[in-house]
Amino acid sequence: MTTLDERRAVRGPRAHRPPARARPEHVLVPIALGAAAVIALWWHDTPAITGFGDWLTNAGRVTGLLAGFAAVVLVALMARIPALERGVGTDRLARWHAMGGRYMVGLVVAHALLIIWGYAVTAHTDVVHQTKTLLVSYPDVLMATVAGLLLVGVGIVSARAARRRMHYETWYYLHLYTYLAIALAFSHQFATGADFMTSRPARVLWSALYVAVGGLLLWYRFVTPLRRALRHRMRVHGVYAEGPGAVSVWIRGRHLDELRAEPGQFFRWRFLTRDLWWAANPYSLSAPPAPDMLRITVKTFGEHSGALGRLRPGTRVFAEGPYGAFTAGRRRRRKVLLLAGGVGITPIRALFETLPATPGDLSLIYRATDWADVVFQEELLRIAESRHAALHYLVGSRRDLGRDPLSPAVLTRILPDLAAHDVYVCGPDGMTTAAIASLRRAGVPRRHIHHESFEF
Ligand SMILES: Cc1cc2nc3c(=O)[nH]c(=O)nc-3n(C[C@H](O)[C@H](O)[C@H](O)COP(=O)(O)OP(=O)(O)OC[C@H]3O[C@@H](n4cnc5c(N)ncnc54)[C@H](O)[C@@H]3O)c2cc1C
Known part of the structure; x- marks a missing residue:
């Protein structure tokens, strides 16, 4: 053989x-x-x-x-x-x-x-x-x-x-x-x-x-x-809490490298339990794909996402994908800023680890309203240290941070040469729209802004 x-x-x-x-x-x-x-x-x-x-x-x-x-x-x-x-x-x-x-x-x-x-x-x-x-x-x-x-x-x-x-x-x-x-x-x-x-x-x-x-x-x-379901035979490997409202689901499978999934992409996941088999929800990979393991991280607020925390190891998984163009393939410039809001950190986290960059060229800004919503703190710190990348948190309500927490002034204070960056944005639609407007005002051309929407 x-x-x-x-x-x-x-x-x-x-x-x-x-x-x-x-x-x-x-x-x-x-x-x-x-x-x-x-x-x-x-x-x-x-x-x-x-x-x-x-x-x-x-x-x-x-x-x-x-x-x-x-x-x-x-x-x-x-x-x-x-x-x-x-x-x-x-x-x-x-x-x-x-x-x-x-x-x-x-x-x-x-x-x-x-x-x-x-x-x-x-x-x-x-x-x-x-x-x-x-x-x-x-x-x-x-x-x-x-x-x-x-x-x-x-x-x-x-x-x-x-x-x-x-x-x-x-x-x-x-x-x-x-x-x-x-x-x-x-x-x-x-x-x-x-x-x-x-x-x-x-x-x-x-x-x-x-x-x-x-x-x-x-x-x-x-x-x-x-x-692909027959070939890769995916099953839940484990479910781990990432904080009060988020879980990571590790999915084991065979020959997963043949899927050619890229960091930043997502699959539509169907978990074959009595309650969930009829729904196929999109979730991004929150870690670079390995030949035998994939990871997603989910904010558990709704019917489907809430049930993922109760998945048992061994549950069969039917995954359709990989889909999406929010990948390294979009990048045009040497310097890259990754801008995440809330659960939009999931594809950004995978890109932060893998996007080719020399020390000093990669930065991540992570916006959340509360520290309780911030996930992957240890992982992000470890990646930032090992890649000599910059990691900034903008955490707090608008009352604390001002009406526009991602204003051009705030962004250029963090990155004075912001206009020389490619920027990847992922977060709630309102935040994404505000961030793109700020980036444009700060001089980042439209073609250098790449975003992923979590709402179809
Ligand atoms: C490309 C993409 C990547 C995503 N990645 C992540 C991620 O990594 N982590 C994460 O927590 N969330 C992610 N989401 C959002 C996530 O898919 C939805 O929040 C989740 O499916 C909602 O399901 P629910 O049961 O919690 O809520 P529900 O109350 O059932 O749905 C709330 C809203 O979610 C959207 N939604 C529900 N089901 C689907 C579906 N099958 N396809 C598209 N939209 C749907 C609809 O707008 C719906 O109104 C992603 C969404 C997209 C489109």
Whole structure:
């Protein structure tokens, strides 16, 4: 039997290549080109537009085509494609997905209204009669209407105000209805879409796009996690209190180096106990990954996080990942400041130990409202000493530290050459926003500020 190292040696240099990372433009340019190709398809199939009804119908056609294209793009963004996850970052992909979702729902509604209105004008009838005719005469249109209503429903529950009131998992499982909606809407594109009814190549290409994205989704969201679960056989090794409100969970597994997880990344963790198996929550690695062990550290305030303190050694763990682009790969400059707020210290702690830096080039500022919330004090001190890195705490309420504890004045007092640093920020969203504004005012260019959001 060959060992892992022997197999690596046989596979040659490919096995040691750094993981692929897409840059945002590698995603945005193909999306823009795809949208342009969709409009070109409509243009090609539309020799002339005559009359108001025809204008409306054509506007309906083009919005429908763009909605169909948006559907595959939105699914691809969430397919957990490793090069996108590592390069663009899960939080940015989720933001693009949310924004694109709003456009798509708008396009779907516009498509339905414009087509009905356009047909009604052309047929000299009213929109109610035309709607009935479309629903009764075309079964594919009926299915697409159900799909459209599902999409609007998902759009409503995803609106920030509604989502905040909902349990995360309720929102998540409702969101899965979008897949059903896409499947239901697919056939009406070929059955009634003028651009596809007459062109076999257009049908083939459109189907290939859907099949390819469906394949990516199946592969990366289902097959890969399953294969990894069987290969790595992760189990809880131990749970240790880090303070009054935080625990570290050590997870043991086999061949974990093959995952190529990097400090700063996270996994979605599913602990297979009676209470927790249905939830997969994201937690960052709080220590550099070892070939047989991973560690996460969790603030125990909610239902899921609170239950982690009660995990027993030996509990099976199903981990999806690694995900995220908050890694050394983002760094552009020699000097680096790591800025952590509260539980945002977890990925920062792993980066503090591993980010390549010569003595004096690495600094960490750790902001917390109370010393009781500060974790890893001994570890951070040990790392700071061994790496000759600077470690600063900003602990206290705003009453004690002033209205803006991370103001440009405070930051530049700690690091006078702040503007010459790359800065990694991780913390609650409010703190992150304030810190980024301060860093910008202190002269750190936007492209040298890297942040990870704990809220999707
Ligand atoms: C990339 C990333 C890395 C993270 N790393 C850490 C970490 O190292 N340590 C830590 O303590 N926390 C981390 N978090 C936050 C952590 O995932 C949530 O606080 C936790 O899942 C909340 O679960 P709960 O049961 O405590 O609270 P709940 O009351 O169930 O949820 C509170 C809020 O947490 C968020 N949330 C819940 N479940 C999920 C989920 N499955 N996916 C995304 N968001 C969810 C939602 O915004 C929800 O409203 C991270 C979050 C992200 C997105």
